[in-house]
C-alpha cells in the first residue's frame with residue numbers, strides 16, 4: 607500500500623472537520639474522493655500534506671509514518687499536490703516555473719527527462735515556455751501546475767479539483783492526461799466535484815459527506831450506486 611490514512615481526524619483550530627477518515631491507495635492506482643461542497647475533501651488533502659495537524663489517527667506513506675512531519679519533508683517523501691487556485695509564480699516564465707518544481711530533485715538529468723516528458727504531454731507549455739505564467743488562461747495554468755508537480759518525480763500526485771473554473775474542452779484535455787501520468791508510474795489521488803468524470807477515470811473511489819467516508823467501491827460500483835446517482839449526478 608502506498609498511502610494509508612487510518613482513522614484520521616483533523617480541522618481548523620477548535621473546528622473539527624474530518625472525523626475518523628480511513629482511505630487506502632495502492633501504488634499505480636487512480637483513486638477519487640468525491641463529495642459536495644464543504645464535505646472536507648480539501649481539508650483531507652491538507653492533512654495528508656501536513657499543512658493541517660492530524661489530531662487523531664495516523665497517515666503512512668510508502669511504509670513510513672508521515673503525520674506530524676513538516677510539509678516540505680512530506681513533499682520530499684514523494685507526494686506532490688496541485689491545489690485549487692494553483693499557486694504559480696506569475697512573474698516567472700513558464701519554463702522557470704517548471705524548473706523550480708524540479709529543483710527538489712537535485713538531479714539535472716532527471717529534471718531534463720521530466721521536462722521533456724511534460725512538454726510532450728502538454729505541447730502548449732512548450733510552445734509558450736518563455737511566456738510569463740500570469741498571462742496564461744485558467745486551463746493553461748492548470749496544465750502548468752500539474753507539470754510543476756510532476757517535475758518533482760512524485761510517487762503520489764494529489765489533485766484538488768482540477769476541473770474547477772475551466773471550460774469543458776480544457777477539462778476534457780486535462781482528464782485525458784491522467785492515464786498517461788498513471789502509465790508513467792505515478793499514483794493519483796483525485797479530489798473532484800465532477801463525480802461522473804472522476805469516477806469514470808478511477809479504479810476506486812470514496813464518497814465523503816460531512817467529514818466522513820460514507821461509501822467506497824470501484825469507480826463502476828459507485829457510478830451505478832443509486833444513492834450516489836441521485837445525490838450527485840441528478841439522475
Ligand SMILES: Nc1ncnc2c1ncn2[C@@H]1O[C@H](COP(=O)(O)OP(=O)(O)OP(=O)(O)O)[C@@H](O)[C@H]1O
Pocket residue numbers: 618621623641642643644645646647648649650799
Ligand atoms: N480555514 C478554515 N477555517 C475554518 N473552517 C474551514 C477553513 N477552511 C475550510 N473550513 C471548513 O471546513 C469544511 C470543509 O471544507 P473543505 O474545503 O475541506 O471542503 P471541500 O469538500 O473541499 O469543499 P469544496 O469542494 O467547496 O472545496 C467546511 O465546512 C469549511 O467551512
